[in-house]
Amino acid sequence: MIRRSAKLTLGTLLLILGVILTPMPIPLGIVFILVGLSLLVSVLPALKHQLINMRRRYPRWSAQLQHSRRYLPHFARRLLDDTDPEQQL
Structure with missing residues (x-):
């Protein structure tokens, strides 16, 4: 519980x-x-779903994010993978 609130804060x-x-x-x-x-995505499932919906709504922006994925650090790549609308189908 303390860990979750610390991550949230x-x-x-x-x-x-x-x-x-x-x-x-x-x-x-x-x-x-x-x-x-x-x-926040690891703590708040609603935020994860919100990001997935936003990436579905703006596919061009989502494609640019996926294109820049290889240049990002591991935590950012994981965020992109967790919110990828193509993997959620």
Whole structure:
């Protein structure tokens, strides 16, 4: 229970920090957003389904994410795999 709440708190903080830092010249905020989302997806199943639906709704965006998958770190690749609408069918 403590681990789940710690993941939820840390993921939320990283997501908020990422949104704040994204407009800066070096887009470090995107990394924080990815880490925060990967933590939150493991805790909140509703968020996972929301991301799957968003990727279904925007297939072009989803294809760009899949194309950049090989350049991402392991946790981000796992996030993309967990929310891939093609694997959920």
